[in-house]
Amino acid sequence: MNISQEGLGLIKKFEGCEYNAYKCAAGVLTIGYGHTEGVKEDDLVTQADKLLEKDIKIFEEIVLDAVEMPLSQHQFDALVSWTFNLGGGNLNASTMLKVLNKGDYENVPAQIKRWNKAGGKVLEGLIRRREAEALLFEGKEWHEV
Numbered sequence: 001m002n003i004s005q006e007g008l009g010l011i012k013k014f015e016g017c018e019y020n021a022y023k024c025a026a027g028v029l030t031i032g033y034g035h036t037e038g039v040k041e042d043d044l045v046t047q048a049d050k051l052l053e054k055d056i057k058i059f060e061e062i063v064l065d066a067v068e069m070p071l072s073q074h075q076f077d078a079l080v081s082w083t084f085n086l087g088g089g090n091l092n093a094s095t096m097l098k099v100l101n102k103g104d105y106e107n108v109p110a111q112i113k114r115w116n117k118a119g120g121k122v123l124e125g126l127i128r129r130r131e132a133e134a135l136l137f138e139g140k141e142w143h144e145v
């Protein structure tokens with residue numbers, strides 16, 4: 001399973017694209033659409049879409065390895081977006097994954113929304129992103145969030 005254009009659209013909307021390296025809200029050096037691996041302060045990216053494509057493959061695999069239940073495309077997309085933003089370690093340690101792997105799909109959106117902090121602070125942008133991911137997981141319209 002691979003992320004769809006809908007899932008990529010969500011990630012791009014909330015990550016935004018920065019061609020120059022910057023520190024995200026959590027204080028991590030970031031570039032392009034949320035790329036963090038090996039980023040240095042003076043880095044510049046010219047092919048952000050290709051870098052995102054490479055990064056997404058990693059997070060698709062993390063989700064596929066962790067989730068034991070069948071997923072629809074929109075559920076997979078939402079989980080890849082969540083994991084792209086929060087990391088595989090958080091996915092594997094999350095109550096959300098435990099809830100999902102019990103087959104309790106109905107309670108997954110509430111679990112998605114719990115992850116709205118960076119650097120210990122609740123951020124409006126993360127509240128909006130988690131709401132969009134929860135809506136996408138449910139197969140609902142998320143673009144206006």
